[in-house]
Amino acid sequence: MNHWQPTTTLDVLQLRAAIIAKIRAFFTRRHVLEVETPLLSTSTNPAVHLNSFSVINHPPLYLQTSPEFAMKRLLAAGSGDIYQISKAFRAQENGRLHHIEFTMLEWYRVNFTHYDLMDEVGQFLHFVLNTAETSRITYRDLFLQYLNVDPFGPTDDLKKIARQQGLNASLDDDHDAWLQLLLTHLIEPHLGEKHPLLVYDFPATQAMLARINPNNPQTAERFELYFKGMELANGFHELNNPQEQRARFVQENKIREQLNLPSIPLDEKFLASLASLPPCSGVALGVDRLVMIAAQVNSLAEVLTFIE
Amino acid sequence: MTSYTTNEFKSGLKVMMDNDPYNILENEFVKPGKGQAFNRVKMRNLKTGRVLEKTFKSGESLEGADVVDMELQFLYNDGTMLHFMSPETFEQYAVNTEKVADEVKWLKEQDICLTTLWNGVIIALNPPIFVTLKVTETDPGIRGDTATGGSKPATLETGAVVRVPLFVNTGDILKIDTRTGEYISRGK
Numbered sequence: 001m002n003h004w005q006p007t008t009t010l011d012v013l014q015l016r017a018a019i020i021a022k023i024r025a026f027f028t029r030r031h032v033l034e035v036e037t038p039l040l041s042t043s044t045n046p047a048v049h050l051n052s053f054s055v056i057n058h059p060p061l062y063l064q065t066s067p068e069f070a071m072k073r074l075l076a077a078g079s080g081d082i083y084q085i086s087k088a089f090r091a092q093e094n095g096r097l098h099h100i101e102f103t104m105l106e107w108y109r110v111n112f113t114h115y116d117l118m119d120e121v122g123q124f125l126h127f128v129l130n131t132a133e134t135s136r137i138t139y140r141d142l143f144l145q146y147l148n149v150d151p152f153g154p155t156d157d158l159k160k161i162a163r164q165q166g167l168n169a170s171l172d173d174d175h176d177a178w179l180q181l182l183l184t185h186l187i188e189p190h191l192g193e194k195h196p197l198l199v200y201d202f203p204a205t206q207a208m209l210a211r212i213n214p215n216n217p218q219t220a221e222r223f224e225l226y227f228k229g230m231e232l233a234n235g236f237h238e239l240n241n242p243q244e245q246r247a248r249f250v251q252e253n254k255i256r257e258q259l260n261l262p263s264i265p266l267d268e269k270f271l272a273s274l275a276s277l278p279p280c281s282g283v284a285l286g287v288d289r290l291v292m293i294a295a296q297v298n299s300l301a302e303v304l305t306f307i308e
Numbered sequence: 309m310t311s312y313t314t315n316e317f318k319s320g321l322k323v324m325m326d327n328d329p330y331n332i333l334e335n336e337f338v339k340p341g342k343g344q345a346f347n348r349v350k351m352r353n354l355k356t357g358r359v360l361e362k363t364f365k366s367g368e369s370l371e372g373a374d375v376v377d378m379e380l381q382f383l384y385n386d387g388t389m390l391h392f393m394s395p396e397t398f399e400q401y402a403v404n405t406e407k408v409a410d411e412v413k414w415l416k417e418q419d420i421c422l423t424t425l426w427n428g429v430i431i432a433l434n435p436p437i438f439v440t441l442k443v444t445e446t447d448p449g450i451r452g453d454t455a456t457g458g459s460k461p462a463t464l465e466t467g468a469v470v471r472v473p474l475f476v477n478t479g480d481i482l483k484i485d486t487r488t489g490e491y492i493s494r495g496k
Contacts, residue, residue, distance in 0.1 A: 049343055092315055092366065093345070095337025169346075169363040180343040181363065188340075206342060224341070234341050284341075 007301045016291045016303065022128045023085065023105060023287075032081040032107060037070030039063055039087060043267035046252040047208050048259065051091035053100075060265070063089035066284050067106055068209065069270040072238065075108055075280055076273035083107035085287065096299045097230060097289065099307065105290075108282040114210075114221045114237040117281040118198050121225055121233060125196050129294060131227075136198040139219070143179075146187045151179055151203065152218055158182060176205050191226035199224045208248055210236035225285070228293050235283030242274040313369040314347035322354070322375035325362075329354045329373035329426045337366070354424055355431055373426065377434075380423045382415045392423065392430065403430040413468035414439050414486045435486045440495055441465055442481050449477040 027034065044052040044062035053063040064070075066088050074082055088104040109117055122134030143151040149161050158178040162169065165186055171177040191197050200223035204212050207220030221237035239245055246266065253263040291303040301307050312323060317335040324330070330351040339345035345366035352359050354375060380392035380401060389402045390412055401423070405412065411433035415421055424432040446462035462472040462482075470484060472491045483492040 047342065049339075049345060093337070093339060094315065095339075098337055098339060166361070167363060168361060169365075171344075171365065174344075177344045177365070180340050181346065184338045184340055184346065185348070185363065208342070231341055 006305045007307050008303055008305055012291065012295050012297075012303055013305070015295055019128060019287070019291055019294060020085065026124060026127050027083045027107065030081070032083050032109075033079060035071065035074060035079065035082045035084050036086070037064075037067045037074070037084065039089075041070070041267070043069070043265050043270070045069070045208070046249050046256065046264035046266070048252055048255050048261065051093075052264070053089050053091050054262075062264075065090050066104055068282070068284070069267050071106060071108060071282070072277055073270060073273045075110065075278060076276035081107075081109050099288070099300050099304060102300070103287040104284050105287050106282065106284040108238075108280050110278050110280045112281040114200065114223055114235055114281045117235050117237075117283055118200065118223055121198065121223075121235065121283060121285075122196070125225075125227070128290065131196055134196040134198055134225075136200060136223075138201040139199055139203065140201065142187065142199050143182070146190070147182060149182075161186075176203065179203065179206075188226060188231065189229045192228055192230075196225060196227040196232070199226065207236065208252070209239055209245070211239050223283075225283075230289055230292075231286075232289055232293075233283050233285035235281060237281045238277065238279075240274050240277035240279065242271050245274055246271055309372045309374060311369045311371045314349075314364050314366050317347060317349055317370075322373040323351070323370040324373045325351070325370055328356075329375050329431070330360070331375070333359065338363075339366070354426065357432070374428075375424060375426050375431075377422055377424055379420050380430075382412075382417055382419045382421055384417055385412070392421070395420070401425070401428075401430050403433075407431075408433045411435050411486075413466055414441075414484070416441070416466055437486060438483055438492065439486055440481055440483050441468070443472070443476060443478050446472065446476060446478055449475045 040061045041064055042059060042061060045065050050065045052065055054060045055063060067084050067086050071082060071084060085105050087101055089101050091100060093100055118136060125131045125134060140151055143149055147161050149157050155173055155175045155178055162181060167181065167185055169181055171181060201219040202222040204218055204220045207222040210220040210222040213219040213221055223235045224231055225233035249266050256263050288300050288303050295303055297303060312321060317332050319332060321332040322329055330353055332349060332351050334350040336348040338348055347364045347366050349364060350359060350361050381395050383391040383393055385405060388405055390405055392401045414435040422434040423430050441464040443462045444465050447460050458474050459471040460474055461469050462476055463469050470489055470491055476494060481495040483495055485492055
């Protein structure tokens with residue numbers, strides 16, 4: 001029998017519509033312009049850990065993993081503050097908290113540092129979910145607090161913690177992979193139980209499109225938002241140096257080659273626009289996960305209409 | 309044998325790891341928005357029965373294991389080996405008694421038992437959760453004591469020894485939970 005019914009409920013549909021309306025009200029009040037950019041593009045984000053759907057082959061057209069490149073081109077063209085609610089696509093991501101197609105809210109604020117934007121993220125959550133306060137902690141302090149290990153220390157220390165905590169994984173000497181293992185398996189499930197938590201000053205090695213911290217080159221001007229044990233948003237003080245951005249893309253494609261992953265044609269229009277990108281910060285937030293929290297459910301399937 | 313990548317791992321899939329066959333129990337996809345994707349997998353070693361948790365990088369793969377579940381009839385125990393037969397193909401299979409000592413004690417000759425075969429060799433017996441077996445030896449029953457108070461050992465027709473209430477007599481038919489080896493009830 002064909003099970004055609006939605007995986008969510010009509011109550012959750014109402015809730016989602018109310019949340020979308022609140023999001024629009026939040027940005028309208030702040031004079032942030034709603035925009036719409038193409039879902040299909042001749043290029044995409046070459047980050048090794050992102051898998052784009054390529055829908056036509058010669059020349060390839062990619063479904064966007066986020067609207068970031070197109071929105072930055074609008075900023076470079078002088079749009080001023082903008083936001084967008086759109087679908088984003090990531091191949092091979094399926095699970096309780098992942099789906100290959102999901103709804104993303106992304107917004108950019110001109111002349112905001114990532115600290116300013118973190119303030120606004122807290123105000124946003126208060127407006128949409130009526131949360132009391134949003135606290136913040138650095139990435140380094142987070143690891144020290146939960147695991148008593150310095151994330152910028154030797155990789156062997158990370159391996160030791162993983163072993164002690166009963167994690168069984170083979171990640172060679174990939175320092176960032178060990179950090180991500182510890183964060184996702186041992187720390188994240190406990191984050192933001194009561195109040196949303198912003199984690200900032202991520203390792204510079206985990207920030208493709210963010211500025212490097214001028215006072216500490218080990219860290220990037222990047223933050224993540226956690227609430228109810230989930231990652232909810234990721235934000236950057238945006239890199240606007242075309243040469244540096246190109247070098248990072250080229251490096252990603254080199255790693256892609258080593259891993260036998262398809263290399264991604266560089267987005268030359270995006271790279272050319274970066275020279276005109278005003279100082280700004282931007283953040284992308286998973287709307288489906290936001291609805292999950294409002295609906296107090298445990299899986300994406302419960303807030304999506306249909307799952308293919 | 310086909311190999312399977314982490315996104316094909318699902319409950320019931322049989323795979324090889326470190327030269328042992330495993331049954332996948334759970335597979336959870338975990339990924340930071342900007343970083344390495346993982347599959348957190350719970351799997352049971354089909355030889356030892358032990359459950360293991362292992363985290364794979366998404367995209368890693370394991371060889372499939374030639375493991376099948378098959379209903380076989382228990383023929384006899386020759387002291388060192390147990391002999392089974394497929395009621396469909398009449399093909400016979402044997403397994404060392406010691407390897408399945410915990411399970412075989414619930415089986416009578418002629419019983420049908422779900423078995424797990426790896427590369428054509430029995431590696432596990434999965435007796436029914438509940439079995440009914442006759443008591444062949446126990447101390448005489450105490451009349452009237454049908455409620456609580458004390459227990460005694462009873463030997464069943466398969467040789468298994470279980471704790472039973474005092475009112476149970478030799479010749480009674482008992483229902484036993486094979487997962488715990490506990491007495492459930494007395495039948496007729």
